[in-house]
Amino acid sequence: MREVVASIGRDKDLDVLVNDPERDVRLQVAEWGREKDVDVLVNDSDPCIREEIARQGRPRHLDLLINDPDYSVRSMVAFLGRDKDLDKLVADPDWRVRESVAIRGREQDLRILENDENQAVWEEVARQRRMQKALPK
Numbered sequence: 001m002r003e004v005v006a007s008i009g010r011d012k013d014l015d016v017l018v019n020d021p022e023r024d025v026r027l028q029v030a031e032w033g034r035e036k037d038v039d040v041l042v043n044d045s046d047p048c049i050r051e052e053i054a055r056q057g058r059p060r061h062l063d064l065l066i067n068d069p070d071y072s073v074r075s076m077v078a079f080l081g082r083d084k085d086l087d088k089l090v091a092d093p094d095w096r097v098r099e100s101v102a103i104r105g106r107e108q109d110l111r112i113l114e115n116d117e118n119q120a121v122w123e124e125v126a127r128q129r130r131m132q133k134a135l136p137k
Contacts (some may be wrong), residue, residue, distance in 0.1 A: 027052060051076050075100040099124050105132065 011034075018029045018037045023046045030041045030052045042053045042061050047070035054065045054076040066077050066085050071094040078089045078100035090101045090109045095118035102113050102124040114125045 023048065047073055054080070071096050079103065081106075095121050102128060 014029050014032060014034060014037060017025050018040050020026055020029070026041060026044060026046070026049050029037050030044075030049055033056055038053055038056065038058065038061065041049050042064055044050055044053075047068070050065060050068055050070065050073045053061050054068075054073050057080050059082075062077050062080065062082065062085060065073050066088060068074055068077075071092075074089060074092060074094070074097045077085050078092075078097055081104040083106075086101050086104060086106055086109055089097050090112050092098055092101070095116070098113055098116060098118070098121045101109050102121055105128045110125050110128055113121050116122050116125070
């Protein structure tokens, strides 16, 4: 029921539900993207919530989430593709984050990742190179 209330998005309800114990309720609150809620939820214990905050792309939140302990959050930061984030995440210890960097297709990252230890990463590099060759000059 609280999830339904959160999905309606009335300010007075969101003010209370931002601290709800249920993840799905907090996720609904996060999806509304109200600044004051996102400022609280950027530190949520659930990585799904933090990934949603990253997806919204606010620079000050991305600056925090680039160092998130969960790979899915860092992958979302990489997927958004700010240069300064890609510069750091190209060397991330998790292959899924490096694959997200490769998906962005920045040549300097592709050169680094073409010899990656993980097959999925260098396959994505190869896919990006094929796509770049297919583009009209």
